[in-house]
Amino acid sequence: MTTATRPAKETKQPRQLPPPNSDFYGVYETLNAEELAILKQVRGFMESKVAPIITKYWVEDSFPFELLPAVKELNIGGLGMQGYGCRGGSLALLGFVVMEMARIDPSFATFFGVHDGLAMGSIYIDGSEEQKQKWLPPMARMEKIGCFGLTEPLVGSGTAGGLTTTAKREGDTWILNGEKKWIGNSTWCDVSIIWARDLADNQVKGFIVENKTTPGFSVEKIEHKIALKVVQNGHITLNNVRVPEANRLQSGNSFKDTARVLKMTRYAVAWMATGCAMGAYEAALQYAQTRLQFGKPIGSFQMVQDLLAKMIQNITASQCLITRMAQLQVEGKLSDAHAALAKAFATAKSRETVAWARELLGGNGISSDYKVARFFADAEALYSYEGTYQMQNLILGKAVTGLSAFV
Numbered sequence: 407m408t409t410a411t412r413p414a415k416e417t418k419q420p421r422q423l424p425p426p427n428s429d430f431y432g433v434y435e436t437l438n439a440e441e442l443a444i445l446k447q448v449r450g451f452m453e454s455k456v457a458p459i460i461t462k463y464w465v466e467d468s469f470p471f472e473l474l475p476a477v478k479e480l481n482i483g484g485l486g487m488q489g490y491g492c493r494g495g496s497l498a499l500l501g502f503v504v505m506e507m508a509r510i511d512p513s514f515a516t517f518f519g520v521h522d523g524l525a526m527g528s529i530y531i532d533g534s535e536e537q538k539q540k541w542l543p544p545m546a547r548m549e550k551i552g553c554f555g556l557t558e559p560l561v562g563s564g565t566a567g568g569l570t571t572t573a574k575r576e577g578d579t580w581i582l583n584g585e586k587k588w589i590g591n592s593t594w595c596d597v598s599i600i601w602a603r604d605l606a607d608n609q610v611k612g613f614i615v616e617n618k619t620t621p622g623f624s625v626e627k628i629e630h631k632i633a634l635k636v637v638q639n640g641h642i643t644l645n646n647v648r649v650p651e652a653n654r655l656q657s658g659n660s661f662k663d664t665a666r667v668l669k670m671t672r673y674a675v676a677w678m679a680t681g682c683a684m685g686a687y688e689a690a691l692q693y694a695q696t697r698l699q700f701g702k703p704i705g706s707f708q709m710v711q712d713l714l715a716k717m718i719q720n721i722t723a724s725q726c727l728i729t730r731m732a733q734l735q736v737e738g739k740l741s742d743a744h745a746a747l748a749k750a751f752a753t754a755k756s757r758e759t760v761a762w763a764r765e766l767l768g769g770n771g772i773s774s775d776y777k778v779a780r781f782f783a784d785a786e787a788l789y790s791y792e793g794t795y796q797m798q799n800l801i802l803g804k805a806v807t808g809l810s811a812f813v
């Protein structure tokens with residue numbers, strides 16, 4: 407073929423690169439259309455309202471109260487809980503929602519998880535019918551926000567047998583004394599679930615405290631955190647706090663009942679940790695497609711692709727695990743050990759993934775001007791709160807060996 411007969415050379419179009427997608431195995435497709443619509447609504451809120459402002463709040467250690475009206479409009483209070491003005495829906499949907507929140511901001515997911523899972527969950531799981539009817543509707547509408555006070559300055563992993571906060575009954579009143587540390591939302595919320603040891607029978611019991619109006623209840627903000635900086639964590643002091651018997655969680659009679667709440671919140675943290683890794687991966691992938699070195703996008707280098715491949719492997723493994731965990735819950739088979747395995751695995755893989763994302767950004771990976779740094783720091787808190795990695799493995803170790811290494 408001569409030059410004269412050759413067709414005109416096509417102008418080379420810049421190649422369209424695939425947009426970052428952290429749902430490689432299509433786990434979102436396990437939801438039905440109605441659930442997907444709710445998730446889309448949450449994604450829209452997180453991307454349009456939270457994402458543009460959250461780094462500023464994270465850097466300043468402050469909470470975006472300006473977002474509360476829009477959060478209330480989402481109508482997701484009490485997701486996964488039935489009746490009492492709660493949104494209802496499956497626990498799978500709840501998992502996807504908190505994963506979606508953490509994909510943009512793990513602090514925001516934690517704020518919601520503390521209110522919805524820990525505070526409302528305690529009342530839903532351990533409260534009487536009367537208590538549920540009284541407290542859950544305003545909390546579902548997010549008119550009243552809750553916190554959950556279990557950890558103490560001197561007792562964290564050992565809360566099952568070692569709580570030092572005491573509850574003493576005098577007639578129809580309980581008197582609480584002690585301190586609680588790390589309590590999320592406590593600096594500004596309305597309802598505190600406080601766990602204390604009953605001096606009469608030495609058992610852990612839960613109390614609903616209207617913290618803004620109850621004398622003897624004070625909170626100091628915990629400053630200088632390096633993770634989940636948007637969440638306002640407080641150090642609570644209880645000095646002869648008087649609570650009516652009507653506010654004692656009527657089905658919370660020992661730590662076993664506290665653990666029923668923790669099982670469900672560990673379930674949720676596994677989803678959050680996966681969302682945290684997804685957010686970091688998507689940001690890192692976008693960076694890899696646009697950052698040029700040696701005249702090429704760094705995403706074209708084999709060793710950078712290796713980092714991205716390992717990240718999406720971790721994320722996909724975690725997503726498949728937690729989706730199965732949700733099925734176990736539906737089948738009524740979810741055990742403490744199932745939730746512990748998922749919490750331990752997903753938080754450990756998330757921690758590994760965000761570190762690779764940070765590495766991929768080079769120097770920019772340590773600057774809060776790039777969101778990967780926020781995910782990198784936040785993964786540390788997810789790894790340790792709601793029971794550390796070691797404590798989850800001890801719960802799992804006890805289940806598989808039949809031998810307890812810790813109590």
Ligand SMILES: Cc1cc2nc3c(=O)[nH]c(=O)nc-3n(C[C@H](O)[C@H](O)[C@H](O)COP(=O)(O)OP(=O)(O)OC[C@H]3O[C@@H](n4cnc5c(N)ncnc54)[C@H](O)[C@@H]3O)c2cc1C
Pocket residue numbers: 520554555556557560561562563564587588589590591633634639787790791792793794795796797800811812
């Ligand atoms: C950001 C953030 C938010 C939080 N929010 C809340 C909240 O809202 N409400 C609340 O009640 N608590 C909250 N916590 C507390 C959290 O749950 C505890 O920090 C956690 O359970 C660990 O307790 P600790 O920090 O006292 O560590 P410790 O129990 O002192 O543990 C220190 C280390 O020792 C290890 N360890 C302890 N015992 C054993 C053992 N038997 N075998 C092997 N290793 C062991 C642990 O794994 C850990 O590595 C929050 C914490 C953080 C950081």
